[in-house]
Amino acid sequence: MKTLMLGNEAVARGLFEAGCDFVSSYPGTPSTEITEAVAKYPEVYAEWAPNEKVAMEAAFGACLSGKRSFCGMKHVGLNVAADPLFTIAYTGVNAGMVIGVADDAGMHSSQNEQDSRHYARAAKVPMLEPSDSAEALAFAKLAYEISEEFDTPVFIKMCTRVAHSQSIVETGERVEVRKTYEKDPQKYIMMPGNAKRRHPIVEERTQKLIAWGETAPVNRIEEGEDHAFGIITSSTSYQYVKEVCGDKYPVLKLGMIWPLADGLLTKFAASVEKVIVVEELDSFIETRCHELGLNVAGKDIFPCIDEFSQNLVADKLGVYAPVCGAKLDDVIPARPPVMCAGCPHRGLYYTLAKNKVTAMGDIGCYTLGAVPPLAALDTTICMGASISGLHGFTKAGGGKAVAVIGDSTFMHSGVTGLINAAYNESNSTIIIVDNSITGMTGHQQNPTTGFNLKGDPCTKIDLETLCRAVGIRRVRVVDPYDLAQCDAALKEELAADEPSVIISRRPCALLKYVKHNKPLEVDPDKCKSCKMCMKIGCPAISMVDGKAVVDNTLCTGCGVCAQLCKFDALKAPQEV
Amino acid sequence: MKTKNIMIVGVGGQGSLLASKLLGKLLLTKGYDIKVSEVHGMSQRGGSVVTYVRFGDKVYSPVIDKGEADYIVSFELLEAARYTEFLKPGGKIVTNTQQINPMPVITGAAEYPADLVKKMQAAGIDVDAFDALKLAEEAGSSKAVNIVLMGHLSKNFDFTMEEWMQAIESSVPAKFLELNKKAFMLGRDA
Ligand SMILES: Cc1ncc(C[n+]2csc(CCOP(=O)(O)OP(=O)(O)O)c2C)c(N)n1
Numbered sequence: 001m002k003t004l005m006l007g008n009e010a011v012a013r014g015l016f017e018a019g020c021d022f023v024s025s026y027p028g029t030p031s032t033e034i035t036e037a038v039a040k041y042p043e044v045y046a047e048w049a050p051n052e053k054v055a056m057e058a059a060f061g062a063c064l065s066g067k068r069s070f071c072g073m074k075h076v077g078l079n080v081a082a083d084p085l086f087t088i089a090y091t092g093v094n095a096g097m098v099i100g101v102a103d104d105a106g107m108h109s110s111q112n113e114q115d116s117r118h119y120a121r122a123a124k125v126p127m128l129e130p131s132d133s134a135e136a137l138a139f140a141k142l143a144y145e146i147s148e149e150f151d152t153p154v155f156i157k158m159c160t161r162v163a164h165s166q167s168i169v170e171t172g173e174r175v176e177v178r179k180t181y182e183k184d185p186q187k188y189i190m191m192p193g194n195a196k197r198r199h200p201i202v203e204e205r206t207q208k209l210i211a212w213g214e215t216a217p218v219n220r221i222e223e224g225e226d227h228a229f230g231i232i233t234s235s236t237s238y239q240y241v242k243e244v245c246g247d248k249y250p251v252l253k254l255g256m257i258w259p260l261a262d263g264l265l266t267k268f269a270a271s272v273e274k275v276i277v278v279e280e281l282d283s284f285i286e287t288r289c290h291e292l293g294l295n296v297a298g299k300d301i302f303p304c305i306d307e308f309s310q311n312l313v314a315d316k317l318g319v320y321a322p323v324c325g326a327k328l329d330d331v332i333p334a335r336p337p338v339m340c341a342g343c344p345h346r347g348l349y350y351t352l353a354k355n356k357v358t359a360m361g362d363i364g365c366y367t368l369g370a371v372p373p374l375a376a377l378d379t380t381i382c383m384g385a386s387i388s389g390l391h392g393f394t395k396a397g398g399g400k401a402v403a404v405i406g407d408s409t410f411m412h413s414g415v416t417g418l419i420n421a422a423y424n425e426s427n428s429t430i431i432i433v434d435n436s437i438t439g440m441t442g443h444q445q446n447p448t449t450g451f452n453l454k455g456d457p458c459t460k461i462d463l464e465t466l467c468r469a470v471g472i473r474r475v476r477v478v479d480p481y482d483l484a485q486c487d488a489a490l491k492e493e494l495a496a497d498e499p500s501v502i503i504s505r506r507p508c509a510l511l512k513y514v515k516h517n518k519p520l521e522v523d524p525d526k527c528k529s530c531k532m533c534m535k536i537g538c539p540a541i542s543m544v545d546g547k548a549v550v551d552n553t554l555c556t557g558c559g560v561c562a563q564l565c566k567f568d569a570l571k572a573p574q575e576v
Numbered sequence: 577m578k579t580k581n582i583m584i585v586g587v588g589g590q591g592s593l594l595a596s597k598l599l600g601k602l603l604l605t606k607g608y609d610i611k612v613s614e615v616h617g618m619s620q621r622g623g624s625v626v627t628y629v630r631f632g633d634k635v636y637s638p639v640i641d642k643g644e645a646d647y648i649v650s651f652e653l654l655e656a657a658r659y660t661e662f663l664k665p666g667g668k669i670v671t672n673t674q675q676i677n678p679m680p681v682i683t684g685a686a687e688y689p690a691d692l693v694k695k696m697q698a699a700g701i702d703v704d705a706f707d708a709l710k711l712a713e714e715a716g717s718s719k720a721v722n723i724v725l726m727g728h729l730s731k732n733f734d735f736t737m738e739e740w741m742q743a744i745e746s747s748v749p750a751k752f753l754e755l756n757k758k759a760f761m762l763g764r765d766a
């Protein structure tokens with residue numbers, strides 16, 4: 001059947017059709033929908049792991065048991081999972097194991113623009129790279145065949161534009177694949193003696209994969225009438241090239257991005273007068289071409305920053321000069337993402353801003369606390385870095401400071417930082433902003449919510465007990481809608497002479513089960529235009545003709561602004 | 577057929593994903609090659625969002641670039657003004673006249689430009705502006721702005737009413753079907 005599918009849904013469909021039985025992932029834009037979509041097939045066991053390392057290790061365990069497995073993550077998640085990756089590359093697999101990783105050129109929702117292809121090369125693991133949904137489905141299935149034939153985990157690498165674009169796919173039937181587990185210490189116990197024997201096998205495997213890639217249909221040459229230049233490309237860059245050049249120039253379209261088919265690259269280069277490599281982010285294909293002694297152009301023409309588009313490719317290849325539409329003279333104000341009206345993080349951030357503390361931030365919706373007017377954060381590095389960073393900052397005498405970390409992020413990689421704070425006795429004040437969901441990536445369950453990926457009730461990790469168990473004596477819970485309570489808790493914990501945890505607890509205002517209050521009303525006679533209510537950056541409040549106005553389509557009646565109004569002008573509507 | 581390009585722009589949370597879903601369903605039944613690019617994640621939190629819908633005999637790029645859009649359908653006036661450069665010569669903007677202040681305007685760091693419809697027209701842009709929010713409320717929910725806009729856009733294409741209605745039926749939950757059909761008609765008649 002022909003249907004329109006998101007690239008990520010197509011990967012999920014491919015996993016399903018390939019008989020994948022076990023999926024363990026950690027969410028991260030633009031990879032999340034693979035796992036959300038595959039969880040909808042009752043035949044597939046799927047779960048959210050607390051982080052990517054756990055997910056990858058779980059997927060390895062599942063493939064060892066004899067079932068095809070998958071783990072999915074965004075590019076930075078692969079950093080977290082890098083440790084098992086480099087050694088699973090040595091052990092190989094039993095049933096097939098596929099690792100989905102999604103890059104985010106252009107950083108639509110990421111903290112860096114790293115190029116995951118380097119991991120394929122560094123870990124010596126093959127990587128397939130689809131350029132649309134049909135390929136995403138086909139490559140997911142092919143990945144399992146490669147995995148089992150060559151005894152290796154296999155990457156399927158997405159990028160935002162392939163992951164989040166819908167295009168037409170043809171679906172097929174599911175096959176079932178089962179292997180049996182047999183004990184094989186030399187293959188699976190990677191202590192030095194065994195690992196030494198495995199490393200040459202890995203190198204041989206790469207050679208075999210190169211040979212396979214020379215003729216495999218995943219890599220193909222598309223003929224063109226003009227041999228003045230030929231283009232080597234893959235992924236979404238291939239689509240831009242075809243959009244701009246049509247069938248004019250020969251194109252080597254690579255579906256397997258590692259290992260690269262050296263012979264094919266060489267043969268293609270010999271068939272055209274000049275080779276241009278069109279690839280987003282780093283020089284990767286190009287670097288390999290240079291190593292092979294091929295004279296190719298690439299990053300001398302194309303940027304290694306930001307994503308590409310057809311206009312950019314047209315311009316750089318000199319095919320045509322894009323003509324833009326009219327531009328208005330007015331400055332169009334930017335519209336950055338904001339914390340939603342009613343967001344429980346807001347009250348907490350107001351408290352931090354008011355007390356002028358240094359705040360080591362982390363990654364999630366609560367990173368938006370960095371944006372004016374709250375501007376309450378000092379750092380954001382990677383998931384979990386707030387707590388460990390704060391430990392260093394306070395130990396080194398940095399002064400009054402806190403860490404702010406979300407519930408999902410705390411489960412992901414905050415716990416180890418907290419153990420460090422307790423064990424090495426830093427005077428850290430750690431705030432867990434617990435909105436009972438993984439918000440930023442679109443509401444995924446996590447170990448603190450009491451529900452699993454399939455939506456069924458399950459074991460709920462109790463944050464207070466966990467914090468106490470690792471050695472934190474001062475653990476308290478506040479309601480972020482209650483500014484006085486937040487303020488008192490912050491002051492007391494900062495003054496305390498030992499590490500402490502404040503759990504700021506309120507479910508995300510966008511969760512279906514959360515009931516909203518009636519929108520607040522402004523009494524214009526009482527409003528003295530002091531703009532105190534504007535200090536919290538609530539999108540529901542604005543000043544119109546000098547008076548505060550509440551947008552009743554957005555306001556959830558959380559009442560945080562009312563607590564700031566000294567003139568009683570903001571109020572819940574009176575019951576009639 | 578040469579590829580046609582429709583950009584759907586608005587503010588995260590306004591429901592542009594449903595609009596592109598509806599278009600996708602419709603175009604699939606017509607046998608076109610299609611690509612629809614969406615924004616998920618961060619920008620959905622009240623930021624400026626863009627969806628690209630492209631269809632034709634063979635569609636390569638998933639995105640629409642500057643100078644390429646046949647139509648820009650905008651859920652909010654400032655967002656229409658933000659993307660005028662994406663319009664191709666002879667292209668058209670279909671926009672809701674609703675204004676939603678972005679944070680820099682709310683905090684007073686920037687101003688919401690006045691008379692945007694007039695300014696776009698003065699720049700030679702074909703602008704079809706109307707109050708889609710009012711019509712959505714008339715249909716029964718302010719959330720139906722997306723379908724009102726699709727109804728209004730539909731006037732520019734020669735797909736049949738039946739084809740549009742089928743696409744609506746396969747895109748919205750049954751209990752909101754009547755509301756959405758009404759919203760579509762109100763948009764189409766506006
Ligand atoms: C290593 C890594 N994995 C995944 C992500 C993607 N990501 C960004 S924020 C976030 C979750 C945030 O959830 P939570 O901590 O509960 O905060 P909330 O958004 O709910 O406020 C995720 C999964 C990431 N940035 N880094």
